[in-house]
Amino acid sequence: MCSLSYSPPAKEEVCWSEKEDLGLNIIVKEEQNITVKGEEEAFRIKQEEEEAVIEKEEDVTLKEEKEHFAVKEEEEAISMKEEEEDVLGVEEEETEDLINIRERPDSHSDSSKSASGEPDPETPKPVRRLDCSQCNKSFKLSRYLKIHQRTHTREKPFLCSQCGKSFTQLWSLNKHNRIHTGEKPYRCSHCGNNFRSSDKLKEHERTHTGERPYHCSLCGKSFTQLGSLKEHERKHSGEKSFQCSQCGKRFLRSQQLKSHERIHTGEKPYHCTQCEKSFTQLGSLNKHNRIHTGEKPYPCAYCPKRFSGSQDLKSHERTHTGEKPYHCSQCEKSFTQSGSLNKHNRIHTGEKPYPCANCGKRFSRSQDLKSHERTHTGEKPYPCAHCRKRFSQSHDLKLHERTHTGEIPYHCSLCGNDFFHLGSLRKHKKRKHSGDVCTHVPIA
Template identity: 50%
Template sequence: MEKPWKCGDCEKGFISPSRLEIHQRSHTGERPFTWSVCGKGFTQLSSLQKHNLTHTNERPFKCCDCGSRFKSSRDLVSHQRTHTEERPFSCSHCTKKFRTSSNLQVHQRVHTGEKPFTCSVCGKGFTHSSTLKTHQVTHTNERPFKCSDCGTGFKRSGDLVSHQRIHTEERPFSCSHCSKKFRTSFDLQIHQRVHTGERPFTCCVCGKGFTQSSTLRRHNLTHTNERPFKCSDCGSGFKSSGELVSHQRVHTGERPFTCSVCGKGFTQLSSLQKHKATHSKERPFKCSA
């Protein structure tokens, strides 16, 4: 397509004089469209209109598949790709594909090593501004995002949204292989590794692969005598938080797993499952001799 209108500063071409005029504002710094509430200026009227929505709860763009609403048409288009699984932006280094150009841009920093966002407290660098913001909360005990149902506080709005689905029982992320549903896209991503066989987290000691980094961390403890999870009642140490939680029921007397036949309670699910066999004639363990 011919672009006859040229910028005198950088020689970039445009298809219309109005596009050229908007572009030239990037050189002059002119921002003729100003929002009266916060005073922020914009080079285009459309940018001002989109910005206006940040001062309201209005979300006029609705997804016809799931009903989710968005403040801009661009956000809606990006969201709809979660339903269509379209990934139009490809990485030139590894051919990995992404739903948005911004996700591609962030990903490419994996290859370039660029970490443009730096923590002012500890100097750690990050590839994305949102990751830096999340990290900065680790230097405080602030949990500004509160659940209106139970009062639990969270460090990130995304964690609050995920938590609230416990109350609503909403599971908006569906597996395309088996239709199982999940509360977060992260949980879906981990689940899909069951189908793909992907195990991206590998133990450097024995080479065993895992689907999650947390599972690898727990596994790493099997190669050491480290027991970092301590009981506050008796000082016993455990290799996982789950083992500690089970142990603490010895002190609290809590037995959350109850037999539906006789009402007997157990501290662990596995103990309940073994107990249930006493109510049946099932004998699943056969002698090979």
């Protein structure tokens, strides 16, 4: 009887021992998996009563899984932050500190809590700035510093596969590639024109809005483009920063220098599609094309005449107004056109900037050079409308045509004699009227 009454407690002791072992296993497993709570959580669980451990076993397991996933999410968020910031060494140090805090069981000490028992809010660390070694500029991200340093090193790592041109930044290459592809993704909302870049679209839109955001501080004149303002300011300062390497002549604008250099090289990149003529400047080609189309879009405000070029119109209108805005600084002469003044100035300087590519002879005017070059090429571009003869000079053609028309344009006002040539009238005046005032008057 006694042994039968005693056997159940013995069996119960064995079960209790198994339960105790199971509880210890749970605690050991919890110590291994929980990385944030650490030894403090293990110590608290070990002090609880064994019955509470058995009853709360499922709750503890769920809590372990939640904390495990929370730590995982925090690690992934920190990893993404490291990749985005890309700051030299700073992110690695911060990440190591965070990982060490999570892995050390004694990292959550009483010193990290306030008097109320709540943890103190984290104090954000100041962002370390990255300084350029060659100037005083500083940057938050290392990639911005690298891009900036190319302004000092002149490195251009992005190469165009079509033409070989290189760029310091990838977006500049992408913008350049649209020249080859013809892509124009930026559309004007006012007129529908398309543009390769957003800045070109903004410049164009100012033609619709009338906006002129760039102002000259000296005279108050406004401009739609920053480049136009800078060019204008050079007129005040007299600065001509673009110099020709061949003759030393200086220019306000780089485009003016490029156009001028073609005088020396003989390059004529703009070709007419309807005839064989070529031109050094695009504006000259556009003006020439109106010979074929007959277009004359510039009307005179004083008479019914129309002109194919705006400069031709301005020059013509000065015959009505009498204006001569271009003055020679060395003599009292004035001119209606800037080109005429430039030609006149070469009388004072003796400059002859137009060399012949065949014989080296130099000329003060481009027109004189063209006329001379025909002596080498044999070209005769001026045909007579009355016969089959052709001439290398327009002046020779005019003289020849008078033999067909009978025109005698030069008239002596003193004796009434008429002459075909100006030189003939001058000789007549010298021989017959040397003591009288005689002027040559062309017949209208």
